[in-house]
Amino acid sequence: MFQAMSETFARRELLYILAWREIKVRYKQSVMGLLWAVLMPLVIVCSGLIVRYGFAQVSGTPLALTDFTSVAVKAAPWAFFVAALRFGTNSLVANTTLVTKIYLPRLAFPVAAVVAQLLDFLVAAALIAVVLGFARTGLSVHMLWLPFLIGVLIVMATAFAIIFSAASLFLRDVKYLVELFLTFAIFFTPVFYDSALFGRWASLLLINPVSPLLEAISTTVIQHRGPALGWVGYSVVFTGLLSVGALALFAKLEPLFAESV
Amino acid sequence: MSDFVLDVQNVSKKFRRGEMYDSLRDLVPGIARRLLRRRPAPDLNRREFWALRDVSFCLRRGEAFGIVGGNGAGKSTMLKLLTGIMRPTAGRLRVVGRLSALIEVSAGFHPDLTGRENIYLNGAILGMTREEIRRRFDDIVAFSGLEEFLDTPVKRYSSGMFARLGFSVAAHVDPDVLLVDEVLSVGDHLFQQKCIDRMNAVIHSGATVVFVSHNLQALSTLCPRSLLLERGRVQMIGPTGEVIRTYLRRGQQERAVDGDRTIGLTNVITHDASRPRNQFESGDKLYITVEAQARARHEDMSVVIQIVDDNQYPLFDTCTQRLGAPPITLEPGQTLRCTFVLDLSLAQGSFHVNAFLHRYVTNKPFDSWRAAATFFVSGAEEVRGVVTLHPQLVTCDVQSGVAVPPEVRPAP
Numbered sequence: 001m002f003q004a005m006s007e008t009f010a011r012r013e014l015l016y017i018l019a020w021r022e023i024k025v026r027y028k029q030s031v032m033g034l035l036w037a038v039l040m041p042l043v044i045v046c047s048g049l050i051v052r053y054g055f056a057q058v059s060g061t062p063l064a065l066t067d068f069t070s071v072a073v074k075a076a077p078w079a080f081f082v083a084a085l086r087f088g089t090n091s092l093v094a095n096t097t098l099v100t101k102i103y104l105p106r107l108a109f110p111v112a113a114v115v116a117q118l119l120d121f122l123v124a125a126a127l128i129a130v131v132l133g134f135a136r137t138g139l140s141v142h143m144l145w146l147p148f149l150i151g152v153l154i155v156m157a158t159a160f161a162i163i164f165s166a167a168s169l170f171l172r173d174v175k176y177l178v179e180l181f182l183t184f185a186i187f188f189t190p191v192f193y194d195s196a197l198f199g200r201w202a203s204l205l206l207i208n209p210v211s212p213l214l215e216a217i218s219t220t221v222i223q224h225r226g227p228a229l230g231w232v233g234y235s236v237v238f239t240g241l242l243s244v245g246a247l248a249l250f251a252k253l254e255p256l257f258a259e260s261v
Numbered sequence: 262m263s264d265f266v267l268d269v270q271n272v273s274k275k276f277r278r279g280e281m282y283d284s285l286r287d288l289v290p291g292i293a294r295r296l297l298r299r300r301p302a303p304d305l306n307r308r309e310f311w312a313l314r315d316v317s318f319c320l321r322r323g324e325a326f327g328i329v330g331g332n333g334a335g336k337s338t339m340l341k342l343l344t345g346i347m348r349p350t351a352g353r354l355r356v357v358g359r360l361s362a363l364i365e366v367s368a369g370f371h372p373d374l375t376g377r378e379n380i381y382l383n384g385a386i387l388g389m390t391r392e393e394i395r396r397r398f399d400d401i402v403a404f405s406g407l408e409e410f411l412d413t414p415v416k417r418y419s420s421g422m423f424a425r426l427g428f429s430v431a432a433h434v435d436p437d438v439l440l441v442d443e444v445l446s447v448g449d450h451l452f453q454q455k456c457i458d459r460m461n462a463v464i465h466s467g468a469t470v471v472f473v474s475h476n477l478q479a480l481s482t483l484c485p486r487s488l489l490l491e492r493g494r495v496q497m498i499g500p501t502g503e504v505i506r507t508y509l510r511r512g513q514q515e516r517a518v519d520g521d522r523t524i525g526l527t528n529v530i531t532h533d534a535s536r537p538r539n540q541f542e543s544g545d546k547l548y549i550t551v552e553a554q555a556r557a558r559h560e561d562m563s564v565v566i567q568i569v570d571d572n573q574y575p576l577f578d579t580c581t582q583r584l585g586a587p588p589i590t591l592e593p594g595q596t597l598r599c600t601f602v603l604d605l606s607l608a609q610g611s612f613h614v615n616a617f618l619h620r621y622v623t624n625k626p627f628d629s630w631r632a633a634a635t636f637f638v639s640g641a642e643e644v645r646g647v648v649t650l651h652p653q654l655v656t657c658d659v660q661s662g663v664a665v666p667p668e669v670r671p672a673p
Contacts, residue, residue, distance in 0.1 A: 017385040021371055021378075028373045028414075101365035103345040104386055255348040258341065259276070 004251050008107040018112035022087070023119055034123065040083075041124035044075040044191075051192040069135050070222045071192060072128050074214045077150065078191045080121040081157050081210060082182050087113040088161020089178045092169050092257070099169070100258045107250060110161040114154065132221070140224035145216065149232070153213050156239040159246040166253045170260050190215055206231050209238040265357075266469045267320040267343070267438055272352030274313040274338055274493075312338045313493045315352070322437075325470040327480045327487035327501055329508045334490040336473045340364060340440050343471065358437025361387060367427030372416035376407055376426055379415050383430045397433045404455065405429035425452060432459045439463055442473045457483075477505050478611040478637055481540070502540050509539065509635050522628075523557035524591065529616045529633035539634070541605055543641030543649055549634070550600040551616050555591035562589040562627060564599055565617040570610065573631065576647060577603075580619065588621040607638045608649050 008015065027033045048071035056063040091113040092099060092106065099106060168174035186192075190211050195202040206212050212235045216227030313335045320326050328336050341347045342354060344362050369386035370379045380401055384394035394401075402408055405426045415423060441460065457479065464470050464483070474480050480487065480501060487504040489496040497507055532538050532548045541547055551564050563586070567578035581589065581599060591597055614634040618627040641649045 011388070013391055014385045014388075017382055017391075021374065021382055024378065025371055025373050097365075097368045098386065100346065101368040102362070102386060103360075104388075258346045 004105065004107050004254065005247065008105040008111065011105055011108065014104060015108045015112050015115065018108055019115040022113060022116035026116075037120035037123040038127055040120065041076045041079045041127070044079050045072045048072075048075055048192040055193065065135055066222050069132055069137055070194070070218045072131055073221050074191045074218055076121060076124040076128055077153055077214060077217060078186070078189065078210075079124065080117055081153060082185075083120065084114040084117045084154075084157040085160050085164065085178060085182060087117060088157070089164040089168055089175055091161065092165040093172075093175070093261075096169075096261045100261055106254055106257060107162065107247075110165040111158055113165075114158045114161050117157075118154070137222060138224070140220075142220040142224055142226055145220045145227055149213050149217050149220070149227070152232075152236055152239050153210070155243060156209065156213075156235070159239065159242040162246040162250050163242075166250050166257075169257055170253070185210075194218070206234075209235045264321055265319040265355075266322050267318075267357070267471070268353075268355040269316060269318050269343075270353040272313060272316045272339075272342060272349045272354055273311060274335075274342060274347065275309055275350040276312045276338075278308045278310065311493050313342070313349075316490075316493075316495055317352075318488055318495075318498055320438075320469050320471070322469055323464070323467045324486065325464050325472060325484040327484035327504070328471065328473045328490060329477070329480065329487055329504055330490035331508075333492070335493040336490055337442065338493075339490070340442055340471070340473060343438075343440055356438055359388060359435075360438040360440065361431065361434040361436030362440040362442070363428065363431050364440060364442040366431040367423050370415050370423065370427065373414055375414050376411045376418070379426065380430055383427065384434075387431055387434050389434055401429045401433050404432065404459075406452075421449075428456060432456070432463075435466075436463070436468055438469045438471070440471045440473075477509075477635070481505060481637060482639075506537070506539050524553065524555040524559045524618065525628045526551060526553050526616050526618055526630045526633070527596075528552040529614055529630060531614065531634050531636045539636040541636060541638050543605060543607060543609065543638050545605045547603045547605045547636070548600055549603070549614055550598065553591070553597040553618055553628070555593060555595055555597075557593050558591070559627065560588065560590040561621040562591070563619050563621050564589070564597070565619055566601055567615040567617070568603075568607075569613050569615055569632075570647060571613070573613070573615075575615075576607075576612070580617075582621055605638060606649050606651070608641050608644050608646050609637075609639050610647065611635060611637050 027036065030036065032039070049068060052067050052071055053063060056067075088110045091109040095109055098104065099109075164174055164178050168178075185208075188205065188208050188211075190197075190205060191214060195205045195211060195215055198205055206215070212228065212231035216232050219225050219227050316335075316339065318326075328339060330336050338347070340362065342349050343356065344360060344364070345356075367383075369383040371382060374382060380398065381391065381394055384401075385391070389397075402411060405428075407422060407426055407429075410418065410422065415426065418426070439460075460470065460472075460483065470483070472480060472484055484501050486499065487501040488498045489504045489508050497504060529549065529551050530537050531541075532550065533541075533546065534548065549566055551566065553564070563580050563582040565578060565580040568576045570576060579601065584601075586599075589597060612635070613632040614636070615629070615631045616633045617629045619625070620627065644650070644652060
């Protein structure tokens with residue numbers, strides 16, 4: 001396990017170049033090019049806004065500006081998480097020729113797939129920062145949590161990507177399961193709404209380890225309060241265990257890759 | 262022990278025939294079948310086979326080593342184990358230093374990226390750092406001869422261009438151990454020559470080379486020592502000439518007069534005055550002995566031998582009849598044995614012997630055996646081509662003031 005990690009680290013240039021390939025190929029022969037990176041989270045934010053508007057109409061409460069900014073601030077990380085898992089899961093199956101014909105640290109594939117999604121995320125985040133500026137959201141010391149929260153989210157996405165990419169080499173079902181899971185996950189993740197909306201059932205929603213992170217991003221950036229430490233702690237522990245499990249699983253399965261594709 | 266760069270100890274690799282469980286649809290009945298049976302399904306073991314069994318060899322730094330064997334002998338599996346793509350089922354395998362493989366050299370290419378981008382991508386995949394690639398970029402491009410197409414996506418390349426670019430990148434990785442698998446068939450013969458020169462340069466730079474090829478000529482010139490694999494087992498390790506001879510004889514021994522045939526050629530060997538040989542110097546005497554056996558009476562026969570090149574293009578033939586022998590008659594159980602001796606006026610290369618048993622007058626063949634024996638010719642450094650016409654230089658003077666006759670003067 002540590003050998004696989006150190007080998008991947010030693011060949012980190014490979015990781016960069018795989019991520020670069022992913023990005024380059026994604027926007028080749030497309031008219032919009034990098035604009036897609038902006039458009040995707042924009043669509044999520046807009047649909048979130050419509051949902052939020054619907055909520056406001058039904059419940060009779062007026063739509064506040066913070067509702068809009070909170071959806072925006074959660075939509076971008078969520079879009080990143082979904083894309084990272086989707087591309088991460090396919091990263092090994094899509095590269096079977098490389099996996100079976102050339103030796104290279106295979107851990108680089110799922111990791112590079114996640115890294116490649118970071119560019120889109122950065123573009124979207126920059127856009128949102130501008131929007132927040134216009135909305136006069138303001139700054140606070142609690143925003144220092146942001147890099148940490150996003151870091152945990154990235155690690156969690158990577159760990160999932162590592163597990164699913166290896167598993168889908170053996171069982172193609174995994175790909176469809178992940179798609180199914182990602183399609184419905186938006187209902188069980190507080191992106192368009194806050195978990196507080198569910199009153200005493202809120203903790204049920206927060207069991208989803210992504211939820212506390214998104215909520216915390218919204219509380220620290222929009223409401224300028226500290227995050228719910230207990231739940232964030234839960235996400236961090238979950239991510240830690242998941243990462244160790246993912247690396248152990250990957251190290252166990254990797255010798256079988258070339259024969260089992 | 263420490264001066265071995267590549268150490269393979271009792272390596273075995275087991276594969277399974279047929280499909281594995283690939284989805285839930287297959288998995289559920291599979292598990293059900295297993296649960297219903299007490300013992301593990303007996304067909305499981307029947308489906309497994311050894312692709313490699315107890316293979317051991319060690320290579321020193323700077324050694325060039327060949328692996329010879331027929332299809333399915335385990336050569337590619339051996340290389341996959343050496344690169345680390347697969348792990349052995351049993352045994353130990355150690356490589357010291359950076360290993361690079363000229364196998365599937367274009368596998369890392371992405372069709373949508375340009376040649377330039379793919380050089381960086383493939384270089385990184387093959388283990389070069391960005392700095393290294395930048396340093397060698399011009400060499401790689403020059404080697405490939407694709408300067409004009411660098412900014413074209415490789416999906417628009419012809420398959421030859423594709424393979425050439427792949428080889429060019431792979432050839433510029435500076436490895437400690439280089440694995441080569443049948444990549445010399447890439448490109449035209451000028452490019453192939455470049456590849457062989459490049460491999461020679463790698464060998465001379467002190468790297469260890471493992472070379473797998475059906476091009477026995479290239480193998481015998483590049484590698485002093487070779488391994489013969491057969492059905493996953495080591496048949497012999499030794500000087501390449503002997504290994505090739507054993508390999509070629511193995512393919513040819515299995516010829517016997519059986520079934521409905523009542524007469525046939527049973528053995529064709531090349532040798533010198535005293536013992537079997539398949540490596541000759543240009544200008545040597547080449548002896549070819551042909552044997553035939555009869556199970557019924559046959560008369561009015563002659564034996565024809567033909568020397569052909571690798572593409573079965575006939576270079577020379579002769580027969581007992583033309584050499585003045587009377588028609589041959591064989592009684593049941595008799596064996597015919599005739600030996601020819603030829604002046605080997607061939608240039609370097611590999612050549613094959615075709616043998617025929619013809620009817621003396623009508624040329625109706627009783628039996629024909631193509632590529633019955635193979636031999637290699639070296640030497641004759643001063644000539645290129647298929648044959649040597651024994652050139653000698655008579656004059657080579659520089660003269661001044663000699664008027665060129667008007668009729669041979671080139672048109673302006």
